[in-house]
Amino acid sequence: MAERLMTLFGGPLDGQQWDLGWATDDELREGMALINDENGAYGPGGRSCYSLHGDGVMRWDGDVP
Numbered sequence: 502m503a504e505r506l507m508t509l510f511g512g513p514l515d516g517q518q519w520d521l522g523w524a525t526d527d528e529l530r531e532g533m534a535l536i537n538d539e540n541g542a543y544g545p546g547g548r549s550c551y552s553l554h555g556d557g558v559m560r561w562d563g564d565v566p
Contacts, residue, residue: 513539530553
């Protein structure tokens with residue numbers, strides 16, 4: 502599995518880089534709920550949803566419990 506560092510834009514994980522080398526291109530486009538231990542709307546253990554947009558950037562789509 503190759504390293505694939507993606508910078509997250511917007512939301513509580515803004516500016517963080519995550520290694521998403523485990524995800525397929527389809528999974529990145531469909532979006533994923535990343536564990537947020539800090540500033541999410543649902544507090545520690547909540548998830549912040551990010552997806553790959555047409556400009557090649559992982560953008561915040563909202564939070565879920």
